[in-house]
Amino acid sequence: MNMRADPEAMKTREEEDILLDVRNVSLAFGGVKAITDISLNVKQGEIRAIIGPNGAGKTSMLNVINGFYTPQEGTIIFRGKERRSMKPHEAVGQGIARTFQNVALFKGMSTLDNIMAGRSVMMKRNLLWQMLWRGPALQEEIEHREKVEEIIDFLEIQHIRRTPVGKLPYGLQKRVELGRALAMEPSLLLLDEPMAGMNLEEKEDMSRFIIDVNQQRGTTIALIEHDMGVVMDLSDRVVVLDYGKKIADGTPDEVKNNQDVIDAYLGVPH
Ligand SMILES: Nc1ncnc2c1ncn2[C@@H]1O[C@H](COP(=O)(O)OP(=O)(O)OP(=O)(O)O)[C@@H](O)[C@H]1O
Numbered sequence: 001m002n003m004r005a006d007p008e009a010m011k012t013r014e015e016e017d018i019l020l021d022v023r024n025v026s027l028a029f030g031g032v033k034a035i036t037d038i039s040l041n042v043k044q045g046e047i048r049a050i051i052g053p054n055g056a057g058k059t060s061m062l063n064v065i066n067g068f069y070t071p072q073e074g075t076i077i078f079r080g081k082e083r084r085s086m087k088p089h090e091a092v093g094q095g096i097a098r099t100f101q102n103v104a105l106f107k108g109m110s111t112l113d114n115i116m117a118g119r120s121v122m123m124k125r126n127l128l129w130q131m132l133w134r135g136p137a138l139q140e141e142i143e144h145r146e147k148v149e150e151i152i153d154f155l156e157i158q159h160i161r162r163t164p165v166g167k168l169p170y171g172l173q174k175r176v177e178l179g180r181a182l183a184m185e186p187s188l189l190l191l192d193e194p195m196a197g198m199n200l201e202e203k204e205d206m207s208r209f210i211i212d213v214n215q216q217r218g219t220t221i222a223l224i225e226h227d228m229g230v231v232m233d234l235s236d237r238v239v240v241l242d243y244g245k246k247i248a249d250g251t252p253d254e255v256k257n258n259q260d261v262i263d264a265y266l267g268v269p270h
Contacts, residue, residue: 020222043237047236065222095188096187100192105176111152111168111176154212171206190222191210207233223235232252
């Protein structure tokens with residue numbers, strides 16, 4: 001049978017490609033509608049951007065995806081399974097990790113320990129287990145440390161491994177935060193404004209690492225970013241929100257030339 005000619009087979013293949021499917025989600029805080037009936041999906045292996053003017057609902061959407069907020073309406077299907085409510089720590093267990101708009105690291109701890117802290121969510125052995133069975137627990141810790149070292153090499157931050165992160169320039173702090181999220185080995189990595197507050201050189205470095213994470217580690221990425229140049233360069237597909245609604249969804253070129261998007265950014269009333 002010619003698979004190309006079979007619409008059902010093609011549909012199934014497309015569904016298999018979808019890692020995250022957000023369907024008709026609405027979220028309100030009291031009377032404030034942060035998200036109104038938004039559907040979007042993230043395909044396996046892509047870099048997906050969520051953009052829009054201030055207050056458009058981007059962060060709310062990221063918080064819905066990672067389980068921090070439970071929407072009043074709609075469904076979320078991740079890796080083919082529907083879920084309605086989930087705690088953020090469960091998101092990590094399911095393979096979703098994120099970074100934050102303002103760096104959220106343990107400032108007094110070293111780079112190494114911060115990334116190790118990300119890894120600790122994956123450690124199976126609890127304290128009692130470690131006391132009773134030192135051998136296997138030690139072996140497990142060695143394996144986790146090897147993974148952390150691999151991330152430190154990958155992000156080229158060997159030279160700051162012992163430095164307390166509070167003493168690092170902002171761009172490097174953001175890179176350590178990326179490392180901590182990678183330590184969770186996510187299948188979906190959420191980045192909330194990864195370039196915020198960075199200078200041009202730091203932005204170029206971060207862009208390169210995001211592409212490397214995607215291409216070399218095969219991690220699917222969904223990101224919020226205000227820097228349009230970065231978004232258009234990095235993303236495979238872009239969804240545009242405005243006043244909590246989806247106004248466009250497509251390739252960077254399609255979105256760039258969409259009149260609703262141009263109007264939203266220029267502040268044209270609609
Ligand atoms: N916890 C909350 N309580 C009440 N209202 C909220 C809350 N979080 C967001 N909102 C409101 O929901 C709307 C969408 O906010 P959100 O932060 O998701 O937008 P955003 O696109 O991420 O904006 P920005 O680019 O400024 O970060 C705004 O009107 C905001 O005031």
